[in-house]
Amino acid sequence: MxxxxxxxxxxxxxxxxxxxxxxxxxxxxxxxxxxxxxxxxxxxxxxxxxxxxxxxxxxxxxxxxxxxxxxxxxxxxxxxxxxxxxxxxxxxxxxxxxxxxxxxxxxxxxxxxxxxxxxxxxxxxxxxxxxxxxxxxxxxxxxxxxxxxxxxxxxxxxxxxxxxxxxxxxxxxxxxxxxxxxxxxxxxxxxxxxxxxxxxxxxxxxxxxxxxxxxxxxxxxxxxxxxxxxxxxxxxxxxxxxxxxxxxxAYQGHASVAVPHGILITWAVMREGGIQVNSEGERFADESRGYSEHAVDVLRQPGGEVWNIYDGRIHTLALDFEDYRQAEAAGAVKQAEREAALAVALGLPEAALSATLSEVRSTARDPFGRDFSGIPALAPPYYAVKVGAALFHTQxxxxxxxxxxxxxxxxxxxxxxxxxxxxxxxxxxxxxxxxxxxxxxxxxxxxxxxxxxxxxxxxx
Ligand SMILES: Cc1cc2nc3c(=O)[nH]c(=O)nc-3n(C[C@H](O)[C@H](O)[C@H](O)COP(=O)(O)OP(=O)(O)OC[C@H]3O[C@@H](n4cnc5c(N)ncnc54)[C@H](O)[C@@H]3O)c2cc1C
The missing domain is CATH 3.50.50.60 (FAD/NAD(P)-binding domain)
Structure with missing residues (x-):
């Protein structure tokens, strides 16, 4: 060289x-x-x-x-x-x-x-x-x-x-x-x-x-x-x-790559009202900012892995994406009818997850500054994908x-x-x-x- x-x-x-x-x-x-x-x-x-x-x-x-x-x-x-x-x-x-x-x-x-x-x-x-x-x-x-x-x-x-x-x-x-x-x-x-x-x-x-x-x-x-x-x-x-x-x-990071499948889960899931929680069942940042900077926050979570949580409406929208269909076929997408079942399926503490979902549904000010107004509240059945962060390319x-x-x-x-x-x-x-x-x-x-x-x- x-x-x-x-x-x-x-x-x-x-x-x-x-x-x-x-x-x-x-x-x-x-x-x-x-x-x-x-x-x-x-x-x-x-x-x-x-x-x-x-x-x-x-x-x-x-x-x-x-x-x-x-x-x-x-x-x-x-x-x-x-x-x-x-x-x-x-x-x-x-x-x-x-x-x-x-x-x-x-x-x-x-x-x-x-x-x-x-x-x-x-x-x-x-x-x-x-x-x-x-x-x-x-x-x-x-x-x-x-x-x-x-x-x-x-x-x-x-x-x-x-x-x-x-x-x-x-x-x-x-x-x-x-x-x-x-x-x-x-x-x-x-x-x-x-x-x-x-x-x-x-x-x-x-x-x-x-x-x-x-x-x-x-x-x-x-x-x-x-x-x-x-x-x-x-x-x-x-x-x-x-x-x-x-x-x-400068670079493009991404905060939503299915683990361990390595398949990109579209950030449209977050834009439409989905959230990310860590292994303690808690949110950790404003998901609406953008997937690139959010990648750094994901890396800082225990194990560098988190869960995307969303609902049936968002799941239907995500099915428009080839990557998401592949992720579903690979078994990356979990589904649960109720919050308690979701916590069990994801191995998360039920009380913490339930508190997180209630907070997101409430009209109170979001502690991370995200504005959920104008977005339909998450409703059962719930969907989830375990994701990690990735570097996509340098800028x-x-x-x-x-x-x-x-x-x-x-x-x-x-x-x-x-x-x-x-x-x-x-x-x-x-x-x-x-x-x-x-x-x-x-x-x-x-x-x-x-x-x-x-x-x-x-x-x-
Ligand atoms: C998973 C993923 C999803 C993305 N999605 C999007 C998106 O939807 N929209 C978007 O805008 N961007 C997206 N990006 C970023 C986008 O892919 C890149 O910014 C873009 O492809 C860069 O194009 P390029 O032609 O510069 O480089 P590349 O497409 O990488 O082409 C560079 C080529 O140069 C060759 N090369 C390198 N060094 C040498 C050498 N010394 N001699 C000969 N050949 C060499 C390489 O082999 C390669 O073929 C995504 C990236 C990833 C990883």
Whole structure:
């Protein structure tokens, strides 16, 4: 893993634009370049591109879309940017937030119209801090379905993807101009390719335990649910190139992964009135804040495990989600007709659980500050899933400008290096509480689009 000096050496092969990583960011950048008539080569370390994109739910926030208009959802860039910044306590780069929001509608419509990606609007509930229904997903509501569609589009557009190519080396001159990359093949051989521009689409450092311990120790004891191959290459290259690196303490945690099944239980369960209790039958934080910051509170509970408790209405809503159906089929979802039976089924102290449920049902002020007004009170039969916390992906990374061009420490930008998705600094501010649902794929797809456009302009 290094940056080596470029001494004007010739590369065996040359491409106009090389892209490291074949997830949502890399594929969107490559499709953009192909539409501009420019050949791009994706270098992907795995035998088949998957990335965290495949593991995700595939929900992408976007405003001003035709899917929103069809459902009379009034949304715009100012509202969307305001929601993202409110969650990030105004600490995300406003220019990048605005850019992603402005790009969001046109980019999803371009993917649908030009590349046959069939988005639908996710309706029925709102994620924390989102004032409008703006999550767009595949009809299957899975990242695997999104990735399959992106790969099919890439194949139709004749994007070159070289799999089994782990990039380990960048070649750069003294000004930081990238002239090519070196990569290893599964048989251990080393190859190189020259490029006029390089896009870093190789995500963050969630798969690098040492970097997680160093930058985000508070979540280091949680399981990592993202792609294991995302080991912080972009950040380490950025450090070697003297790039400005921001917000390494930011990440997407999740407070609701079924134990021991490892299946995501949608946070819609909490948004609709569900609660979390620890092994003492007690709540411990305001579940309505967001699943990311709540993950840290879950980790602090005895054993790092808690119970999601909700009712039949919420169970029915959750059945819309493929993950939840899988969790139910795997036996993760418990059901009980009465509070006493629920306490027995979950192994919780009956008096404490009963007191917790009564408190939630009462109109008294919630000790954690959650507002239950406007949400139907939990009613039997009850449902429950044992869950733990997880790290999904990191949000800090290389600072970029509004053309996705990587910035130097102390000002200025590198001549031909671009970054997007988890490789770039995201729009979540410096810490876990700033993650707004969808910030991951928002920056992967929109910054992939911007990086593709900018790289195309540079090499044309
Ligand atoms: C369980 C889960 C659910 C999620 N749900 C959502 C959601 O619904 N909405 C949302 O917005 N976000 C979600 N996220 C976050 C989202 O998945 C990521 O933010 C997004 O996929 C990042 O896209 P990417 O293209 O940057 O990275 P990836 O999709 O991870 O792609 C990066 C690629 O780079 C490759 N790579 C890495 N290093 C190298 C190298 N040196 N050489 C060659 N290849 C390399 C990797 O193999 C990988 O294929 C979720 C994450 C998880 C884990």
């Amino acid at each position: 290094c940056v080596s000096p470029a001494h004007g050496e010739a590369f065996e092969t040359e491409v106009p634009v090389a892209i490291i990583g074949g997830g949502a960011c890399g594929l969107t950048a490559a499709l953009t370049l192909r539409d501009a008539g420019i050949a791009a080569l994706i270098l992907e370390q795995d035998a088949a591109p998957a990335g965290s994109t495949t593991l995700s739910s595939g929900f992408i926030p976007a405003c001003n879309t035709r899917w929103q208009r069809a459902r009379d959802v009034q949304d715009d860039v100012a509202l969307m940017a305001g929601d993202i910044q409110a969650k990030a306590k105004q600490l995300a780069d406003p220019a990048i937030v605005d850019l992603c929001c402005q790009m969001s509608g046109p980019t999803l419509e371009w993917l649908a119209e030009r590349h046959a990606i069939p988005f639908v609007l996710v309706e029925g509930f709102l994620y924390t801090g989102q004032r409008r229904a703006r999550m767009h997903a595949m009809p299957e509501r899975t990242g695997a379905a999104l990735m399959a569609r992106l790969l099919a589009a890439a194949e139709a557009a004749e994007v070159d993807i070289l799999c089994g190519a782990e990039v380990v080396e960048l070649f750069a001159d003294g000004d930081g101009r990238i002239s090519g990359v070196g990569y290893t093949r599964p048989d251990g051989s080393a190859e190189r390719v020259g490029c006029q521009a390089l896009v870093l689409a190789c995500n963050g450092f969630g798969g690098n335990a040492e970097m997680v311990r160093r930058h985000i120790p508070e979540i280091s004891s949680a399981d990592y649910f993202g792609h294991a191959g995302n080991r912080g290459h972009a950040i380490r290259w950025g450090e070697a190139l003297g790039v400005e690196i921001r917000h390494l303490g 800090g990374g290389l600072a970029i400008d509004t053309s996705a061009r990587v910035l130097r420490q102390g000002g200025g930008r590198l001549p031909n290096l671009f970054a997007g998705g988890g490789a770039a600094c995201g729009v979540s501010g410096p810490e876990v509480w700033g993650y707004s649902s969808g910030n991951g794929l928002l920056t992967a797809v929109m910054l992939g689009r911007v990086a593709g456009e900018s790289a195309a302009a540079l090499v044309s």
